[in-house]
Amino acid sequence: MKKSLTIFAATALATTLATSALAGPVGISRNYPAVQPDQTTISDLEYASQRADRDASQHRNNLSFQRKSYEIDQLIERIKSGQQVDQSEIDKALEPAHVW
Numbered sequence: 001m002k003k004s005l006t007i008f009a010a011t012a013l014a015t016t017l018a019t020s021a022l023a024g025p026v027g028i029s030r031n032y033p034a035v036q037p038d039q040t041t042i043s044d045l046e047y048a049s050q051r052a053d054r055d056a057s058q059h060r061n062n063l064s065f066q067r068k069s070y071e072i073d074q075l076i077e078r079i080k081s082g083q084q085v086d087q088s089e090i091d092k093a094l095e096p097a098h099v100w
C-alpha cells in the first residue's frame with residue numbers, strides 16, 4: 001500500500017512539473033500574423049464581387065448573391081484602408097455564393 005502511494009505521489013509530482021515545463025510562455029500568441037494581400041488579391045476580390053453581381057441579376061436579384069458582393073466590397077475596403085485581414089477571410093470571400 002505504501003509503495004503504491006509513493007508511486008502515485010511521484011507520478012503526480014512529475015506530471016505537475018512536466019505540465020508547467022511543457023506549457024508555452026504566457027501572453028504570447030501562437031497565431032501567425034495576417035499577411036497583407038497584394039494588388040493581385042485585391043483584383044481577384046473585385047472580380048469575385050462582379051461575378052456575384054452578375055449571378056444576382058441572372059437569378060432574379062437573389063439576395064444571397066447581392067450580400068456576397070457587399071461582403072466582398074467591405075473586405076476590399078478594409079484591405080485598402082490598411083487593416084489586417086486574415087487569409088481565411090480572403091479565401092472565404094473568393095468562394096462562390098451558396099444558395100440553399
